[in-house]
Every structure is written in C-alpha cells, then in structure tokens.
Amino acid sequence: MPLEGLKGRKALVTGAASGIGASIVERLKREDVQVFATDIHATHEVIVADLTDADDVEKLSARVGAPDFLINVAGGPVAPTRQQTLPDLPSKALLLEDLDEKQWASVIAANLTTAFLVCREFAPRMKARKFGRIVNFASIAARRGSDRVGVHYAAAKGGIIGLTKTLALELGPHNVTVNAIAPGFIKTPRIEAADWGNASAAFLESLPLRRAGTPDDIAGVVAMLCSDAGGYVSGATLDVNGGWYFGP
C-alpha cells in the first residue's frame, strides 16, 4: 500500500543535485508529488540557487510558490561555493586546530543559515494555507559527536535540531510539522569518493544492521514524515543510522 497523503502535493527539496537530496526527489516523484529541486550545483533538473544568500532564496520562492513539503537537505561538511559547487570531502579527520574562522563561518552558513533562510521564506506560506511539513537535516555528528567531520559541521547540525524544535512549537498552531532526520553513515557517491567512504569492515560489523546506509534508506523516512504517518510527529529528530546511536 502506498503512503497516504503524498499524491498531488508540492515539495521543495534543497541540496537536490546529488546524494541524499537526489534520492529524495526521485522517491517523492514516484509518490506523485510535484517536486521542485534546487542546488548550488547545476544539473539539468535543479533550479540553481545559493541558499546562503537571501536574495537567491527570494528568487527561488518566486519560482516555487507555496510548497506543502519543504525538505532542507542542503549542506555538508565542506561548504560549496559558486565557484566550487560540489567540493570534494577531505581525506582525513578535521581536528579543531585545522579549522580557521572562514571554514567555521562557511560551514555554519551552508548547513544552518540556509535552513533558516529557506524556512523563513516558505513557512509563512504554509501558515497561510494551514498545512505544511518541514524536514530538516541534522546528522549523527550532532547526536553522538564525530571523530572526523569537524566541530563546525557538528555544531551547525546541532543548531538544526534547536531550530527544528523551536519551529515545531512556533508553527504547530498553524498545522505545520517540523522534524529533523539525523543520518548516520550513508554511502553517497561523494562520500565513497573520499577516504571517509572507506569505512572499515570492523566499523560496519559493529553496527547492529551490519551495513552502511544508502540515500534511499533516508528518502523512505522523508516520505514517511511527509505522509499521513507523520501527521502527529513534530519537533522530533529521527536517528537513521542502522543502530549506531539510538538517540537521547
């Protein structure tokens, strides 16, 4: 039986050019959702926008209108720029003393400011129509901490959880739910290309489900949260990590 409450709805997916975002676009389309995809990285399917820039967000909203579902995937441990839109991931763990203020600020902007700006742009339309589902992307780095991605990324994703809980309270009376997904080790093509992708067999064996996650594993949870099954879920952070970390 397909998930109920998806067909005919309109979604905006950010960070949609690759990896988890691209998989979410495909999944929602399969559920007959009208999907708008955006990314700073140009592919033939996305509206190109730099979501750290409020002007770009405003231009995006002129094209998208009022989505029912807002899926904020944009971000990553290395901030993209307009020049380098799909940056490689580093090959080794990022330690505190490796990071300068510029990296700190750019990763906070790419992961946290983007979600703030996009929510600020589209939430009022959801409020006006008395319906909305917002799904933000946190990370296991914010839940259990991380030994590789760096404090800037973990802090930004922790910020996403606070933003999610606060927006859930603020938008709840308008029938808008706001949740976050905290993925664990998900083998996207970009992670596979980095040394980070070579998770040791011992690590994978230590996971209760004994495997890395896939982008499709995450897309299913997004679909669930947007469907009627997610109707009463709000303010929650869903840990999707094969049992690596169970949450608070």
Added chain:
Amino acid sequence: MKVAIVTGAAKPDSIGHEVALRLLKEGMQVVVADLYEEGFAALKQCVCMRCDVADSSSVEDMVRNAVHRFGRIDVLVNCVGGSWGITRKDLLSSPPLGFRGLTNCSLDDWRTIVAANLDSVFYAARAAAPHLRKQGGAIVNVASIAARKGIPPGSEGSSGPYAVAKAGVMGLTRQLALELGEFGVRVNCVAPGVIASGRLKRVMALTGKERGPEGPMSSIPLKRVGTVDECAALIVALCTDDTSYMTGVTVDANGASYAA
C-alpha cells in the same frame, strides 16, 4: 505471504485495531492476540487468538499456534498496554478515579501494570525472535510520551507505573535492536502523545476535562490530539522498507508536546 502478530488489537477505536487493518492492506496475514474476545467478530480477516500477554505461557502458546498455522513470523507489533482495562476482570471497566503515582499506588497496581506493559513485550519478543531471525523482519513496540516526561500528579486515566513500564519498553527496544540486528530484524518504538482512542474518550467522559492523562490539550503545540489512523500509519511504516535503516529508535508522535 508475510505474517504479522499484533497484540492488543481487538478493542475497536484502538491503535492496535487500526494497525491490524493496515497490515492486512499491506498484504500480510495478521494474527491478533488479545483478551478482549468480544472484539474478535469485527476482525474477521485476521486470525484472532485469546491471549493474556501478562502470562508468558499464554504468549508462547499464541506464538506457537501462529507459527503452526502460517509457518513464519515477519512482523510483531506490541500495542497492548494501558493503566486499566488490561486484565480480563477489568477489561470493560471505567478508569479508576484519582491519581496513581509511584508513591501511592498499590503493589498490585504496580505488578499488574508493569506486567501488561513491559513483561508482555518481553514475552512476545522472546517467543517470536527465533522465527523473526529466520528471514528477517521488524518489531514495533508502543511506548508513550509518559516514558519521556512522566505522569503529572493530579492526572487521571494513567499512572506512575505505566510511565516507568513504558520507559522500560524503550530500553527493551534498544536491547533487542542490538541482539536482532545481524539477523535483519529491526526493532523500533513509537511513543504517542495524546491520541483520540476509545480509551481517551472514556477518560474524558469520566473526568469531563479537556485533558489527556499527560496534560491539558490546550498545551499541545499542534493544537489537536493525534488520531488513531496517523499513529497506526506510523507504526506500519516502521514495519516496512521505508524505514530500512532505522533500528533501536523511538519515534515520538506527540504534536510537538515533548521534543526528545
């Protein structure tokens, strides 16, 4: 054909009842295990078995019968629970009036409530595990927002032992996730807030107040109680491949009442 067992599904207007109907729609053979035999007639497409989940031998018999009949178990949903209406003697009675906390409940309250809410899940999971392990599958347990925030003194319709037992269900979920993960069995939990089930309606009819056991309805950020339908849809999604990489997790469904 996949086979699912749902405990606590016979009462109409309950989360378990709706879960059973939805698992049928997913194309599964559904076994309903419940003490409330009066409800079996309304679940004709399911195989209903009288079962006292607080009695380990009754649960083992039920699982044995299910396997004997259908040869396999793919899904176990533990919906049974509550602070009252959980023994054959009081199945249809009204909720007891007054607050039953840990410091003022009877030892009998404690034992009965912990047996129905926590022992029951342990018995069912333990009996079903050897069968789930064969081909993989999913267990979904139902906890409660009470496990997150407790039952405030003065509340009626729930109890302190219930809050503690449901916290135990969350711990049991994690432990089982570790033990069964390598066999492709995922174990997750849903922690509902105030849900418009038959039980809530009976509490409200008795107290005449616009509040669930966990607090006033007006304090729910989403400004409504949850429906049995959406809660059941969430439980069913945790049984399907949509959640293929989730295990050991408790999903809170409480209208933003308590963000864990």
